[in-house]
Amino acid sequence: xxxxxxxxxxxxxxxxxxxxxxxxxxxxxxxxxxxxxxxxxxxxxxxxxxxxxxxxxxxxxxxxxxxxxxxxxxxxxxxxxxxxxxxxxxxxxxxxxxxxxxxxxxxxxxxxxxxxxxxxxxxxxxxxxxxxxxxxxxxxxxxxxxxxxxxxxxxxxxxxxxxxxxxxxxxxxxxxxxxxxxxxxxxxxxxxxxxxxxxxxxxxxxxxxxxxxxxxxxxxxxxxxxxxxxxxxxxxxxxxxxxxxxxxxxxxxxxxxxxxxxxxxxxxxxxxxxxxxxxxxxxxxxxxxxxxxxxxxxxxxxxxxxxxxxxxxxxxxxxxxxxxxxxxxxxxxxxxxxxxxxxxxxxxxxxxxxxxxxxxxxxxxxxxxxxxxxxxxxxxxxxxxxxxxxxxxxxxxxxxxxxxxxxxxxxxxxxxxxxxxxxxxxxxxxxxxxxxxxxxxxxxxxxxxxxxxxxxxxxxxxxxxxxxxxxxxxxxxxxxxxxxxxxxxxxxxxxx
Ligand code: ADP
Numbered sequence: 001x002x003x004x005x006x007x008x009x010x011x012x013x014x015x016x017x018x019x020x021x022x023x024x025x026x027x028x029x030x031x032x033x034x035x036x037x038x039x040x041x042x043x044x045x046x047x048x049x050x051x052x053x054x055x056x057x058x059x060x061x062x063x064x065x066x067x068x069x070x071x072x073x074x075x076x077x078x079x080x081x082x083x084x085x086x087x088x089x090x091x092x093x094x095x096x097x098x099x100x101x102x103x104x105x106x107x108x109x110x111x112x113x114x115x116x117x118x119x120x121x122x123x124x125x126x127x128x129x130x131x132x133x134x135x136x137x138x139x140x141x142x143x144x145x146x147x148x149x150x151x152x153x154x155x156x157x158x159x160x161x162x163x164x165x166x167x168x169x170x171x172x173x174x175x176x177x178x179x180x181x182x183x184x185x186x187x188x189x190x191x192x193x194x195x196x197x198x199x200x201x202x203x204x205x206x207x208x209x210x211x212x213x214x215x216x217x218x219x220x221x222x223x224x225x226x227x228x229x230x231x232x233x234x235x236x237x238x239x240x241x242x243x244x245x246x247x248x249x250x251x252x253x254x255x256x257x258x259x260x261x262x263x264x265x266x267x268x269x270x271x272x273x274x275x276x277x278x279x280x281x282x283x284x285x286x287x288x289x290x291x292x293x294x295x296x297x298x299x300x301x302x303x304x305x306x307x308x309x310x311x312x313x314x315x316x317x318x319x320x321x322x323x324x325x326x327x328x329x330x331x332x333x334x335x336x337x338x339x340x341x342x343x344x345x346x347x348x349x350x351x352x353x354x355x356x357x358x359x360x361x362x363x364x365x366x367x368x369x370x371x372x373x374x375x376x377x378x379x380x381x382x383x384x385x386x387x388x389x390x391x392x393x394x395x396x397x398x399x400x401x402x403x404x405x406x407x408x409x410x411x412x413x414x415x416x417x418x419x420x421x422x423x424x425x426x427x428x429x430x431x432x433x434x435x436x437x438x439x440x441x442x443x444x445x446x447x448x449x450x451x452x453x454x455x456x457x458x459x460x461x462x463x464x465x466x467x468x469x470x471x472x473x474x475x476x477x478x479x480x481x482x483x484x485x486x487x488x489x490x491x492x493x494x495x496x
Contacts, residue, residue, distance in 0.1 A: 007074040008440035018061035021441040034061035040098040047101040066226035075235030080178030084160040086153040099131025107139030125184035125273040127285035133179035158237035166215035174241035177288035184273040210236040235443035242439030248461035254399040260410025267297025301341040308352035328372035337365035340489035383419035384485040403427040407435035421470040431467035
């Protein structure tokens, strides 16, 4: 058996999964999955991640697959922004806190009295999110400096897990790019900024680029898991960076991607960061990608809206599957009403169908009643919202963009894919639902010499995986409707 087996861990804010992929030199195949939950735990008003639980589940998955397959390597990617602290004895100091915790906003408040958001943007290239690591750390150093004063290292979550599996400290580039402590021009830590905000430079480990390093697992862990040969490879450890690796684009092609899940991350790949006033005002960010690329992108509300509707309908005993919904959509009135997906009213868990109906009533539109009408309103509105970002991206980085690639779980929504093609007038190529795990596995196979570049991998995906193409239809009607959408959202009264 010349097959190679690699293990990808992908941890999200609501669940984690370990997936084994096999690679026979031509094709990658998903062999098995181990899933576990993840949620923030509130103790005395602070939102923590249950780090030990996550670590334990990773070990259990390793034991399960390690005894079944000759795993040659593993890699870890997670959500961004969060970190853990290592003390001088190498122990975990405190439990990692979640970006959802209120300390981020408090830290941002404090830091933005010292320097403006615009100055920070110019110096880093990173968008403002109140959960950004910089604000979490600034809060700690201002209010409770003991922990950081006694610390040996600050490690982002994937680096923290790696540390407790191998004993080696490193700072992977793509996850570090979510801290707002990098200088995206040099793709290195921004040490002047780090010092200015009162943090010691030595807390930050050397930047490692994905696919370039690997570490040996602790021998106890090798024994426990049976993963004797496996190395831990530094992959593109921010989940969206791994997802974008699995965009099946051709080399030299200019493309726009949408990583479609709960959020829709929409952007382009560049060599150099794009840092200007328009990007600052639009909350565009420069994040790290594989091969020292920059992902110039923006996070929009995504499948969250439909997910929440489905959750509510299920509670009411009106469960509907994605397939049933897809069928119903076809016979439903077009452009009945629009919502602005970023409106404050849709951001928190709520009775989403009702929130949508209320929005339509308030803005003087027809009020959708059936599940299909509500779903259609969501999909058409998401496509319009994407269009606005696509137009800004095209302005910010002029190029001949061939098509839009949609990857991630949301790429299965055929109706939405067609709406995106219609709204933007561009071809849409949709596929690779488990893009993040594929991208993670790729960096491991690249490290092993099975691929020589991300382009070979992307070519393979294009050839071997089921990519579906959508051509724009009814462009003129959609153009007119975009005008109507703009009028609706201009007067919707929601905060941006
Ligand atoms: P995340 O990690 O953000 O949840 P995923 O890539 O796992 O992202 O995608 C999950 C999303 O995929 C869900 O929000 C769901 O709406 C969407 N999804 C899953 N299955 C389907 C399907 N069959 N059709 C359309 N959308 C789907």
